[in-house]
Amino acid sequence: MFTGIIEDLGKIEKLEKEGGNLHITMHTAITNELKIDQSVAHNGVCLTVVGIKESTYTVTAIQETLDKTNLGLLNVNDSVNIERAMKLGDRLDGHIVQGHVDQTAKCIEVLEKNGSWVFTFEYDKNLNNITIEKGSITVNGVSLTVVNSMLNRFSVAIIPYTYEHTTFKNLAIGDTINLEFDVIGKYVKRLNDLRN
Structure with a gap:
């Protein structure tokens, strides 16, 4: 975990x-x-x-x-x-991450926003993973909040600290990244799919 x-x-x-x-x-x-x-x-x-x-x-x-x-x-x-891995009893500063990548995605846009950055990623919608606005997503292991959620793409806003202390500072348009979708969201989606 x-x-x-x-x-x-x-x-x-x-x-x-x-x-x-x-x-x-x-x-x-x-x-x-x-x-x-x-x-x-x-x-x-x-x-x-x-x-x-x-x-x-x-x-x-x-x-x-x-x-x-x-x-x-x-x-x-x-x-x-x-x-x-986290220690039992530690603070959960990000969100629950299993370390099990669901799929990869491509970086399709990087915008500098006056001291921060917005990265947009596109992924294969046929694998049935979803994001939700203000939900959690893991990009290359980094816990982030989704902005601009769409059917097969989403964006994340990156603060200067995260930019400097992760691989986001090296990430460019066309690069392949790892995605782990929110585990709770995956269970909810699966249960909903089984009902339909």
Whole structure:
């Protein structure tokens, strides 16, 4: 369980393919606090720490994860949003995030708004995910509030702190991002679909 509040920007040190798996080695400021078997969200994707060496750690993404997320598009030296799983009893500053990406989307517009930014994303509506105005959404692991919700697109407003401390500062039109839709909304939609 995560909150969508990013702790650190990790830097990819090494990518190693092995069959359908991708071993991702990251450098972060929090590596010394990690342990083997710990769950860490990478651009919103929950992966297990399988190795630690000095200031780097390694996680493995299987083919299923690579097919459904943007992790397979990463390159050495790319930045990744990093969040450790929440501790029981901690404040829930963002929203309930599982670290299970529902689908990817494309950034289709970036507008600077006098000190803040509005990013617009378009996703495949055929996967039956929805957003609602002022609802929660996770973009590359960042807990955000939806603005301008439409059938297959939505926008988010980004404050300067979030822009500087996440991968939003590197995000450009055409980039692929990971989306995790609000878990409560997914259950409500599923129940409604079953009734109809």
